[in-house]
Amino acid sequence: MCPKLEPKKNFVKPPQFDILWLPRAAMRSVEGDPSDCVLVVGVSRPKMAMAILVVMIISLCLTFHLIYDSALNSLQRTGHDHSRPPLLLLSRSLYPSATRKLPQAIIIGVRKCGTRALLEMLYLHPMVQKAAGEVHFFDRDENYNKGLEWYRTKMPESYPGQITIEKSPSYFVTPEVPERIRAMNASIKLLLIIREPVTRAISDYTQLRAHAATASPAVTPPPTPKSFEQLVLHANGTINEGYRPLAISIYHHYVHRWLETFGRQQILVVNGDQLIEDPVPQLQRIERFLGLEQHIGMRNFYFNETKGFYCLRNETSDRCLKETKGRRHPRVDPAIIVRLRKYFAEHNQKFYELIGEDLGWPED
Numbered sequence: 403m404c405p406k407l408e409p410k411k412n413f414v415k416p417p418q419f420d421i422l423w424l425p426r427a428a429m430r431s432v433e434g435d436p437s438d439c440v441l442v443v444g445v446s447r448p449k450m451a452m453a454i455l456v457v458m459i460i461s462l463c464l465t466f467h468l469i470y471d472s473a474l475n476s477l478q479r480t481g482h483d484h485s486r487p488p489l490l491l492l493s494r495s496l497y498p499s500a501t502r503k504l505p506q507a508i509i510i511g512v513r514k515c516g517t518r519a520l521l522e523m524l525y526l527h528p529m530v531q532k533a534a535g536e537v538h539f540f541d542r543d544e545n546y547n548k549g550l551e552w553y554r555t556k557m558p559e560s561y562p563g564q565i566t567i568e569k570s571p572s573y574f575v576t577p578e579v580p581e582r583i584r585a586m587n588a589s590i591k592l593l594l595i596i597r598e599p600v601t602r603a604i605s606d607y608t609q610l611r612a613h614a615a616t617a618s619p620a621v622t623p624p625p626t627p628k629s630f631e632q633l634v635l636h637a638n639g640t641i642n643e644g645y646r647p648l649a650i651s652i653y654h655h656y657v658h659r660w661l662e663t664f665g666r667q668q669i670l671v672v673n674g675d676q677l678i679e680d681p682v683p684q685l686q687r688i689e690r691f692l693g694l695e696q697h698i699g700m701r702n703f704y705f706n707e708t709k710g711f712y713c714l715r716n717e718t719s720d721r722c723l724k725e726t727k728g729r730r731h732p733r734v735d736p737a738i739i740v741r742l743r744k745y746f747a748e749h750n751q752k753f754y755e756l757i758g759e760d761l762g763w764p765e766d
Contacts, residue, residue: 500559504550505533505566507591507692508583510660511574513650514605515597515674519723521569523677523685526716527697531560533568540583541576550586565692569593575656580663591692592664597674598763599651599746600739604630604731606647631738641745648742654752661756671757681712740766 573579670691703712713722747765
């Protein structure tokens with residue numbers, strides 16, 4: 403027999419629970435259980451039952467989240483998953499929120515050498531975040547005077563460990579930019595992408611001609627554009643050194659400012675011609691330079707026969723750069739190309755000496 407519960411004086415039974423003693427004979431026998439009776443507690447109010455159920459569900463969710471956080475944090479420590487934010491953001495000590503950060507690396511130029519292609523290729527890496535467009539913060543006074551906080555708002559949100567990169571090709575040729583960037587971050591890493599100077603000049607001319615055609619008023623026939631040959635030579639046959647596409651291709655005129663402001667180890671010279679022909683080796687050099695684990699490979703590219711260059715591929719989609727990239731160059735008189743290459747030969751040697759690397763560009 404089960405002991406009787408003696409009523410106590412002034413004892414009030416809680417209305418939420420029913421307590422019942424059952425004899426052992428009424429329950430299924432459990433071997434080795436010395437108890438004679440079983441205490442059964444039941445909830446007699448639906449609201450209380452629902453509250454207890456909710457508490458149990460929340461407890462299970464929290465337990466699952468802690469296990470998930472612990473496992474994912476272990477993966478991050480071993481380098482298997484560096485980019486994915488947590489599914490649940492309850493553990494902020496392990497996973498701080500994404501924030502907008504000033505860039506840790508900048509593509510400083512050169513114009514028409516593949517700066518957009520380079521940025522999009524680097525964005526294939528899960529630890530890289532990129533600014534959406536050319537910010538022109540350091541080369542335009544009206545933007546620079548807005549301050550670094552304005553510049554920060556133009557950056558993408560990124561998680562800890564990710565690198566933010568922006569590109570503005572006019573940084574390379576603007577005198578004030580090196581000191582302005584150093585004032586923001588003296589240890590920043592800079593990417594300078596260059597191409598063979600004559601090829602770059604022809605590409606620059608092609609873009610300028612295309613822009614001039616679209617900017618001409620529709621009501622009047624646009625003027626016949628001058629050919630590349632007409633623009634690079636004076637009437638007397640000498641090289642027009644003041645023609646902007648040629649001037650920008652004299653790289654040593656600009657790179658010396660950067661080397662006076664930053665250590666050579668902070669500037670990586672990227673071969674834009676090789677990036678077009680075989681992108682992976684150049685990108686692997688950049689990954690090492692930026693301190694990133696190797697991730698980008700040939701699986702991330704496919705050759706587009708129509709466009710004549712490599713397009714990008716990630717886990718979910720394929721895409722090519724927009725139509726304005728990779729414009730077909732006009733035919734240029736081979737004799738003019740030879741003259742220009744001879745003209746650039748001395749300038750190229752000065753550039754090689756400054757960067758400590760011979761790029762082997764043709765001299766005739």
